[in-house]
Amino acid sequence: MAGKTINPMLKSALEFGPIILFFIGYLRLRDQVFTIGGTDYDGFIVVTAAFVPLIALTTFILWRLTGHLSKMQLATVVLVAVFGGLSVWLNDDRFFKMKPTMIYVLFGGILGVGLLQGKSYLKFVMEEALPLQDEGWMILTRRLTAFFIGLAVLNEVIWRTQSTDTWVYFKTFGLTAAVFVFFMTQAGVFTKYGIEEDEADNA
Structure with a gap:
């Protein structure tokens, strides 16, 4: 609802x-x-x-x-x-610094399980806000899965090798900017596989 x-x-x-x-x-x-x-x-x-x-x-x-x-x-x-x-x-601040890793591993893992089943769980979450053809959803889901895993690895590298100051800046601005840039670079998928509002209503 x-x-x-x-x-x-x-x-x-x-x-x-x-x-x-x-x-x-x-x-x-x-x-x-x-x-x-x-x-x-x-x-x-x-x-x-x-x-x-x-x-x-x-x-x-x-x-x-x-x-x-x-x-x-x-x-x-x-x-x-x-x-x-x-x-x-x-x-111990290490647990809180690991939190983004766990979030991205969880989201990437869930999407990955769906891909192994030939499904896009992302579609179930975002279909109303972003209508796409099934092929578009699968492409976007594969890319987002890899992106989440990449962010998890990056977070681990940064908090384990850099200062707390660097990690806080990365968490506050770097992660937000990375998500924004990712979706901006997916404009081609949205354009190619997007469903017009009339088509979505008739689907």
């Missing part, structure tokens, strides 16, 4: 606001150490502790306003809670 339509600016604020606030919070607190209950926590862990309930809250608000959440949104908030919670509980 389709969700309710809300102001696009509000929707973007709810979806990207927590990420921007995480970035700002990290820049302000990264050099500080907080002693809580006799344990020292650096700024990254403190900001992560704030980020987890914040993204849960904004996701809940988005659900209340639209009446709908995508499977991707649900999976993301669950993984944020799990890996962010582990980082805070164990006072």
